Amino acid sequence: xxxLFKKLAAVGTALTMILPMAACGGGNGATHSDTLKxxxxxxxxxxxxxxxPHASGATAVAQIATWVxxxxxxxxxxxxxxxxxxxSYDVNSDNTEWTFHIRTGVKFHNGExxxxxxxxxxxNRWYSKSTIAQxxxxxxxxxxxxxxxxxxxxxxxxxxxxxxxxxxxxQQASIMPKSIIDIAGNNNLSVDQLIGTSSLKFTEWAVxxxxxxxxxxxxxxxxxxxxxxxxxxxVNFDTAMVYIVSDSTTRANGLETGEYxxxxxxxxxxxxxxxxxxxxxxxxxxxxxxxxxxxxSSGALFNDFKWRQVIGYAVDIAQMMEASYPxxxxxxxxxxxxxxxxxxxxxxxxxxxxxxxxxxxxxQLLNELDYKGxxxxxxTTETYPNLYNAALVMKQQLEAIGLNVDLQVYEWGTLLTKIxxxxxxxxxxxxxPYDDNPASKNYIRKTNTSGYTNDSVLxxxxxxxxxxxxxxxxxxxxxxxxxxxxxxxxxxIHMGDYMINVGLSNNVENFRFYNNIQLGGxxxxxx
Numbered sequence: 001x002x003x004l005f006k007k008l009a010a011v012g013t014a015l016t017m018i019l020p021m022a023a024c025g026g027g028n029g030a031t032h033s034d035t036l037k038x039x040x041x042x043x044x045x046x047x048x049x050x051x052x053p054h055a056s057g058a059t060a061v062a063q064i065a066t067w068v069x070x071x072x073x074x075x076x077x078x079x080x081x082x083x084x085x086x087x088s089y090d091v092n093s094d095n096t097e098w099t100f101h102i103r104t105g106v107k108f109h110n111g112e113x114x115x116x117x118x119x120x121x122x123x124n125r126w127y128s129k130s131t132i133a134q135x136x137x138x139x140x141x142x143x144x145x146x147x148x149x150x151x152x153x154x155x156x157x158x159x160x161x162x163x164x165x166x167x168x169x170x171q172q173a174s175i176m177p178k179s180i181i182d183i184a185g186n187n188n189l190s191v192d193q194l195i196g197t198s199s200l201k202f203t204e205w206a207v208x209x210x211x212x213x214x215x216x217x218x219x220x221x222x223x224x225x226x227x228x229x230x231x232x233x234x235v236n237f238d239t240a241m242v243y244i245v246s247d248s249t250t251r252a253n254g255l256e257t258g259e260y261x262x263x264x265x266x267x268x269x270x271x272x273x274x275x276x277x278x279x280x281x282x283x284x285x286x287x288x289x290x291x292x293x294x295x296x297s298s299g300a301l302f303n304d305f306k307w308r309q310v311i312g313y314a315v316d317i318a319q320m321m322e323a324s325y326p327x328x329x330x331x332x333x334x335x336x337x338x339x340x341x342x343x344x345x346x347x348x349x350x351x352x353x354x355x356x357x358x359x360x361x362x363x364q365l366l367n368e369l370d371y372k373g374x375x376x377x378x379x380t381t382e383t384y385p386n387l388y389n390a391a392l393v394m395k396q397q398l399e400a401i402g403l404n405v406d407l408q409v410y411e412w413g414t415l416l417t418k419i420x421x422x423x424x425x426x427x428x429x430x431x432x433p434y435d436d437n438p439a440s441k442n443y444i445r446k447t448n449t450s451g452y453t454n455d456s457v458l459x460x461x462x463x464x465x466x467x468x469x470x471x472x473x474x475x476x477x478x479x480x481x482x483x484x485x486x487x488x489x490x491x492x493i494h495m496g497d498y499m500i501n502v503g504l505s506n507n508v509e510n511f512r513f514y515n516n517i518q519l520g521g522x523x524x525x526x527x
Contacts, residue, residue, distance in 0.1 A: 053174040069174035069196030073167040074230035081163035109201040116145035121178040130171040136439040158467040164437035233520035263503035272329040287500035292493035297422035297452035308490040313362035317495040324386035349483040375406040383412035390429035
């Protein structure tokens with residue numbers, strides 16, 4: 001399967017792009033010493049209430065898990081799942097019986113040696129907590145260790161994309177010691193229980209201040225290659241200090257003064273200024289997508305396809321994307337695209353022209369529905385300006401065709417509660433981190449974070465895809481059958497993809513970004 005990966009840099013407009021497979025980072029040609037720093041400083045924008053990788057799908061959790069834990073499979077820069085903690089695997093002809101042959105001699109951060117019991121316990125805990133895994137795999141079976149280096153599972157239905165699901169970054173299938181799982185159970189892991197196998201170990205968490213990660217001296221890579229999030233994750237420093245810096249101006253200023261070597265999520269308004277400096281640069285990467293999610297639960301307004309068509313014809317998604325991620329100083333941090341997968345993914349499908357704004361068609365459908373002014377409940381939050389701004393524009397567009405829009409604004413935690421209640425909302429704009437395959441897409445299955453998609457035809461299509469014999473066949477089936485069906489039936493309205501900005505000091509070399517910041521192979525020099 002050939003794949004160019006999705007992490008894109010936008011220059012000037014969203015249609016002018018390059019693809020940094022491994023950026024070399026660092027400050028418009030400025031120079032530095034030849035002495036490597038022993039401690040690197042990273043400014044991160046947020047922290048969750050737990051860093052348990054099985055329990056949380058937050059981007060910040062995925063970021064830390066990327067550095068501390070490893071999975072049976074990781075994705076290379078082409079987006080292909082490759083063996084990381086397993087040496088190989090076998091699968092039967094209908095993709096229901098999977099056997100994983102576990103690498104030997106791998107050490108955990110607590111000194112224990114990983115074996116099949118650890119892997120089986122980790123995978124079962126992950127499955128019990130991950131809503132993504134549950135909706136994608138759908139089995140009552142357990143992962144079982146059949147000897148010290150072999151783990152098996154028998155699924156209830158075909159699942160060709162199982163390695164993709166395991167390699168997914170959201171609610172990661174991280175491998176940890178069984179001894180820790182036996183103590184923690186389903187409770188969230190405490191700081192001293194965040195024990196993985198990767199090249200950095202979790203040492204300290206000062207809440208709202210910093211996280212300290214130290215080099216794991218017993219980390220032994222199985223390959224010299226490093227591609228995407230797969231392979232040799234060895235680090236060239238002793239300690240990574242990850243500072244929790246919620247204020248974007250503080251992150252930008254700290255990067256400029258040299259307080260931080262790497263700063264995550266530089267705001268678009270700061271890109272031009274920072275990129276003009278001699279001592280820093282800013283790189284731009286695809287980070288996720290924006291959608292309009294409609295409540296399709298039984299009895300809900302948008303369970304009716306004609307009502308979904310009204311929304312599809314009423315909205316101008318380009319205006320909504322611009323409101324969410326405004327163009328500043330010629331830098332456009334988004335791409336308008338109706339495909340569920342970004343442009344450089346092998347799952348990407350050209351759906352241009354399938355549905356576009358058509359006010360007269362929207363009004364015609366509204367008349368056919370005999371609309372009497374019932375309020376349309378749109379929920380959003382000011383916690384994330386991109387969502388709030390998109391909601392304001394969508395409200396204007398829907399009111400322009402005669403809809404009565406009741407915009408309800410909540411803080412983030414309350415909004416999550418509302419969209420988990422099928423009686424509490426009608427629609428909302430939402431951003432999602434990238435998924436690398438259809439099986440992990442929230443909005444093609446019946447879940448409380450995707451508008452309750454519940455379509456028997458779509459379910460059968462997904463089963464058909466998972467019954468195929470190769471990823472190439474699955475990608476073609478998605479492009480030819482499933483993606484067009486999803487767009488035509490408006491399971492969601494996919495508006496486009498957005499970028500994330502990462503600031504780098506000139507003392508950083510070999511910087512990589514793949515779903516998250518990758519620290520393996522990075523070199524940070526003294527000034």
